[in-house]
Amino acid sequence: MNLIVANESHFKYAQDICDTIAESAKIRGTGIAKRTPEYIQKKLSNGNAILALDGEKFAGFCYIEVWGHEKFVANSGLIVHPDYRGQGLAKKIKAKVFELSRKKFPDAKIFGITTGLAVMKINYELGYKPVTFSELTDDPEFWKGCQTCKNFDILTRTEQKMCLCTGMLYDPAHKKKPEEGKQMNGKAFTRLKSIKESLFLKKK
């Protein structure tokens, strides 16, 4: 498996990446910001994306987005092809994209929003902390990305204060990583998620 910083020579993978993201969201039944192949190609060409390739085959992907005049960066669009899941590939991709973010944007806070337990676990191990949305970027362009998510009405109803996603933030000013072996409380997160779902998704 090769983990590389992508470039224009990888444009042919953009459609595959989009299809895998959309298909996975459909199966999970969760909301997701939709990405077009053109959007993915932009990420591939500006040196802000990590691509995992098994020979010529697409195995996984994640990219960096820059917000609020480089005060914040997000590591977004994490996807591992179903054939390669459960082998620690997402962890490797996130570690690599995190390293790239730290190198290119050393002063930026790194954040993500997610409904996925796997992503929360990985982020936690990298030193991210769960935070309220008010701690994240207020760049309207970032939040515009949520418009294509099926849960966007929740974000609107709460005036952008909360949604089904949980915000997580790495602040370079507080570099301390979680102690070795200390894991995120997955049960607490799953419980919080089900409370939010029953609150926000209740039938009208």
Ligand SMILES: CC(C)(COP(=O)(O)OP(=O)(O)OC[C@H]1O[C@@H](n2cnc3c(N)ncnc32)[C@H](O)[C@@H]1OP(=O)(O)O)[C@@H](O)C(=O)NCCC(=O)NCCS
């Ligand atoms: C989520 C996803 C990226 C995980 O990829 P993966 O390569 O299978 O993940 P890893 O093997 O690196 O696992 C990382 C950790 O998450 C856990 N994990 C993996 N999938 C999980 C799941 N579906 N539910 C709960 N935990 C999960 C693993 O057990 C591991 O934890 P551990 O370190 O305590 O053992 C992959 O399933 C995927 O692409 N899903 C669809 C897209 C998606 O959900 N993207 C995130 C959007 S925010």
